[in-house]
Amino acid sequence: MEEMLEKRFYMVAKTFQGLEEVLALEIRELGVQDIQILIRAVRFEGYLKTLYAANYRLRTALKVLVEVDAFTAKNDFDLYNGIQKIDWTRYLEPSMSIAVECVLSSDYFSHSQFIAQRTKDAVVDQFRDRFRKRPNVDRENPDLRISLHIQDAKVNVLLDSSGASLHKRGYRSALHMAPVNEVLAAGLLMLAGWKGKGNLVDPMCGSGTFLIEGALIAYQIPPGMFRKSFGFERWMNYDEDLFTDVAESCDENGAFNHKIIGSDKSGKSLLLARDGLHRAFLDKKVELVQSPIEEFVPPTGGGIAIMNPPYNERLKIGNLTGLYRTIGDRLKQHYSGYQAWIFSGNPDAMKAVGLHPTKRIPLLNGSIECSFRRYDVYAGSRKVKYQTRNNSSR
Ligand SMILES: C[S@@+](CC[C@H](N)C(=O)[O-])C[C@H]1O[C@@H](n2cnc3c(N)ncnc32)[C@H](O)[C@@H]1O
Numbered sequence: 001m002e003e004m005l006e007k008r009f010y011m012v013a014k015t016f017q018g019l020e021e022v023l024a025l026e027i028r029e030l031g032v033q034d035i036q037i038l039i040r041a042v043r044f045e046g047y048l049k050t051l052y053a054a055n056y057r058l059r060t061a062l063k064v065l066v067e068v069d070a071f072t073a074k075n076d077f078d079l080y081n082g083i084q085k086i087d088w089t090r091y092l093e094p095s096m097s098i099a100v101e102c103v104l105s106s107d108y109f110s111h112s113q114f115i116a117q118r119t120k121d122a123v124v125d126q127f128r129d130r131f132r133k134r135p136n137v138d139r140e141n142p143d144l145r146i147s148l149h150i151q152d153a154k155v156n157v158l159l160d161s162s163g164a165s166l167h168k169r170g171y172r173s174a175l176h177m178a179p180v181n182e183v184l185a186a187g188l189l190m191l192a193g194w195k196g197k198g199n200l201v202d203p204m205c206g207s208g209t210f211l212i213e214g215a216l217i218a219y220q221i222p223p224g225m226f227r228k229s230f231g232f233e234r235w236m237n238y239d240e241d242l243f244t245d246v247a248e249s250c251d252e253n254g255a256f257n258h259k260i261i262g263s264d265k266s267g268k269s270l271l272l273a274r275d276g277l278h279r280a281f282l283d284k285k286v287e288l289v290q291s292p293i294e295e296f297v298p299p300t301g302g303g304i305a306i307m308n309p310p311y312n313e314r315l316k317i318g319n320l321t322g323l324y325r326t327i328g329d330r331l332k333q334h335y336s337g338y339q340a341w342i343f344s345g346n347p348d349a350m351k352a353v354g355l356h357p358t359k360r361i362p363l364l365n366g367s368i369e370c371s372f373r374r375y376d377v378y379a380g381s382r383k384v385k386y387q388t389r390n391n392s393s394r
Pocket of ligand 1: 178179204207266269291308310311
């Protein structure tokens, strides 16, 4: 592992389907040129410094994995041998603990649990044969997470440098009933073109994920800043000085001069939002108002309005069509100069917004098929692109 310091190696950053392009853009901004877009992932080449920066700075990555080896296996025997051929002493000491996870898409193998078990056996046997001591298994909090990706007969062996998923930023203490995932929220903001130019408004802010992620973008605060730890900190080659350099090289932007405001009709939701903002040191940078969307008026000057209204999956709302119609009416009447973006998993309800979306991006929220739609409300004229109600398809 020592040689990883100077050497270039391949990494894979995982993300949600539909965010691959924004993730690739973020990786390019780290100074990486060799980038390959995969499905729900981006592969790239870099140094240890790149690995640390990727974990600390990428807003749309869920995990950053390091490629170790790839081989062909059609059965249990090939798999065991392939894993045994890797020199695990480069990555592990007998006193360390491991966990193995497996992502499987193959006709040759059917049980990911069994594969994880065989992989663990192959690693542990290598140590037992050489040192008479072996690493232990710790599924919850291991020193080294080994990640196996098997597609047909191709086995990719990777090391998970992130540890807990990177959406766990560290600024949340409790969960809202239906929060949007932090990585997804950051990705949606980026798809919406949010760069901190203008105001940012979420009139149904719930626990404030869009507001927090939006403020982190506007003030150029790295999302990894609030994390207690990353997986790579327990690796044999961990270079604390290098990580400190990476973290300290991120300069906050004090020049954001617009407003970031959230509102929600629920006081309970706002308590969660307030708590998250406080933990992210953003209380003075983001304003919260308790108000139903029926009464909330965004600041003048325009910008981006983004919202994730209830769509009856987790939050049961009586008259959903009525709520979406109200959203459309409020946009027409009060959001002049704003680009409004609605993220919802309910296409029928979305038709009730009654405006013509100028962009539609299909995305998944967990397993729910969602649509992210843009509505332009032009400054000055209050002119919007109307559509006949109930006359739009997904
Ligand atoms: C799906 S949640 C939003 C979650 C949020 N994006 C987050 O990450 O926590 C929808 C939110 O809309 C709020 N809401 C429902 N009806 C509302 C209304 N008429 N006016 C304002 N907020 C409303 C709910 O209280 C809830 O917090």
